[in-house]
Amino acid sequence: MNSLALMGFGPGGWGGAMVAAAGTTLLLAVLGFSAGAVFGTLAAWARIAGPLPVRLLADGYTTLLRGIPDLLIIYLFYFGGSVALSAIGQAFGAQGFIGMPALATGTIAIGVISGAYQAEVYRGAFGAVPRGQIEAGRSVGMGRLLLFRRIVAPQVLRYAVPGLGNVWQLVLKESALVSVTGLVELLRQSQIGAGSTREPFPFYITAAILYLCITTVSTWGFGRLEARTLRGERRA
Amino acid sequence: MDPVFMGETFVTLLGGLPLTLKLAGSAVACGGLLALALAAMRLSGSLLLSAPAQAFVFVFRGTPLLVQIFLIYYGLGQFRPVLQEWGIWWFFRDAYWCALLALALNTAAYASEIVRGAVLSVPHGQVEAARACGMGPVTRFRRIVAPIALRQGLPAYSNEIVSMVKATSLASVITLMEVTFLAQKLISQTFRAIEIFVCAGAIYLLLNIVVTRLVVLLEYRLSPHLRAAPREPASAEAAHA
Numbered sequence: 001m002n003s004l005a006l007m008g009f010g011p012g013g014w015g016g017a018m019v020a021a022a023g024t025t026l027l028l029a030v031l032g033f034s035a036g037a038v039f040g041t042l043a044a045w046a047r048i049a050g051p052l053p054v055r056l057l058a059d060g061y062t063t064l065l066r067g068i069p070d071l072l073i074i075y076l077f078y079f080g081g082s083v084a085l086s087a088i089g090q091a092f093g094a095q096g097f098i099g100m101p102a103l104a105t106g107t108i109a110i111g112v113i114s115g116a117y118q119a120e121v122y123r124g125a126f127g128a129v130p131r132g133q134i135e136a137g138r139s140v141g142m143g144r145l146l147l148f149r150r151i152v153a154p155q156v157l158r159y160a161v162p163g164l165g166n167v168w169q170l171v172l173k174e175s176a177l178v179s180v181t182g183l184v185e186l187l188r189q190s191q192i193g194a195g196s197t198r199e200p201f202p203f204y205i206t207a208a209i210l211y212l213c214i215t216t217v218s219t220w221g222f223g224r225l226e227a228r229t230l231r232g233e234r235r236a
Numbered sequence: 237m238d239p240v241f242m243g244e245t246f247v248t249l250l251g252g253l254p255l256t257l258k259l260a261g262s263a264v265a266c267g268g269l270l271a272l273a274l275a276a277m278r279l280s281g282s283l284l285l286s287a288p289a290q291a292f293v294f295v296f297r298g299t300p301l302l303v304q305i306f307l308i309y310y311g312l313g314q315f316r317p318v319l320q321e322w323g324i325w326w327f328f329r330d331a332y333w334c335a336l337l338a339l340a341l342n343t344a345a346y347a348s349e350i351v352r353g354a355v356l357s358v359p360h361g362q363v364e365a366a367r368a369c370g371m372g373p374v375t376r377f378r379r380i381v382a383p384i385a386l387r388q389g390l391p392a393y394s395n396e397i398v399s400m401v402k403a404t405s406l407a408s409v410i411t412l413m414e415v416t417f418l419a420q421k422l423i424s425q426t427f428r429a430i431e432i433f434v435c436a437g438a439i440y441l442l443l444n445i446v447v448t449r450l451v452v453l454l455e456y457r458l459s460p461h462l463r464a465a466p467r468e469p470a471s472a473e474a475a476h477a
Binding site: 068071072075076079172180201203204207211215 | 300310406408
């Protein structure tokens with residue numbers, strides 16, 4: 001079978017499986033990125049406004065997570081999560097080993113990793129919000145939550161768009177590492193196909209092209225988003 | 237946490253450190269040279285040179301490193317007869333060379349953008365001034381552009397080196413026994429994920445701290461003009477007063 005038919009959508013073609021796996025990759029990336037937004041916001045808030053111990057903790061989180069290989073962190077959650085789940089299971093009388101669901105492992109691991117990067121992005125964006133606006137909000141009697149919702153959050157998001165675009169690209173590429181947990185995303189699917197047809201090259205090159213498509217569309221999308229967030233700014 | 241177990245784990249994992257260092261060092265060195273060539277191609281002004289460089293950067297920055305490693309190690313392995321005919325099969329047969337090639341090509345793509353940005357950041361007036369003094373292109377590059385660009389690009393490059401140190405862990409997936417490989421093997425044997433993770437993480441973290449400190453030191457040495465002038469020795473004046 002030539003490699004075009006191999007990647008086709010006809011009978012015996014792997015095209016459908018590869019596209020579906022690309023969907024899983026996207027899902028994993030979106031979930032991980034969203035989880036990272038939560039971790040990142042918390043860490044950024046802790047570093048900006050937290051009391052000293054909390055701030056040190058958040059500092060430690062961002063430096064540690066950016067200095068340790070992502071693969072190691074995925075292994076930690078994969079094996080560590082299963083051990084913890086099994087222990088909890090035993091406490092409730094269940095027998096034997098309980099594996100951590102691969103999608104959950106991937107989401108948490110990517111969330112924790114990208115959260116460290118997102119924290120830096122949000123912190124930088126917060127620095128770009130003019131102080132006067134926060135003071136003005138306070139002077140008209142806004143509470144902390146209202147101030148955050150109406151003044152801080154919209155502007156932080158606007159300034160954070162370019163940085164978040166970079167983190168999103170990172171997350172997309174990191175999602176390939178989750179293949180080591182057995183989650184059938186794009187890379188894992190290629191490994192499966194390569195193994196069963198003994199033709200690794202067409203599979204890996206297809207995976208590379210699909211990744212390239214996803215990253216290219218994302219770059220374009222973030223570019224559009226950035227242009228849109230800046231539509232109120234006066235251009236130099 | 238069991239200190240005895242942690243100590244043993246640490247010693248075991250240190251066994252993988254030479255390979256990690258070798259991979260990271262060679263990848264950064266080869267990738268750095270390639271990055272210089274790529275940046276020169278992109279800055280050449282000729283479409284014939286800059287288009288391939290741009291395509292290279294686009295492909296290697298747009299796909300995961302793990303896919304690149306698999307493509308080189310397993311994917312090219314499919315063309316074994318051709319590679320044997322060309323006499324380069326020994327290279328693609330060996331997981332170490334494949335991992336090194338993937339890492340070097342990957343870091344070259346990222347680093348070439350850093351180099352390009354650094355060269356473009358050199359103020360135009362300085363280049364003009366050099367030209368007005370009658371410097372030729374080579375002297376101009378050696379005396380004006382290269383030193384300024386080096387200082388400008390260094391912080392971003394230190395991030396790239398750190399990410400290469402981290403990226404060597406991916407070589408474990410194609411059976412290279414570096415630190416992450418040993419850690420993963422230990423975890424799947426003992427299931428003491430947290431303790432082993434702490435040991436392996438500490439090794440990488442220390443490595444990265446050393447790298448960033450060294451670059452900061454180099455940056456300090458390269459920017460004497462940004463430092464405050466050395467203060468007059470106060471003791472001498474005090475003695476006169």
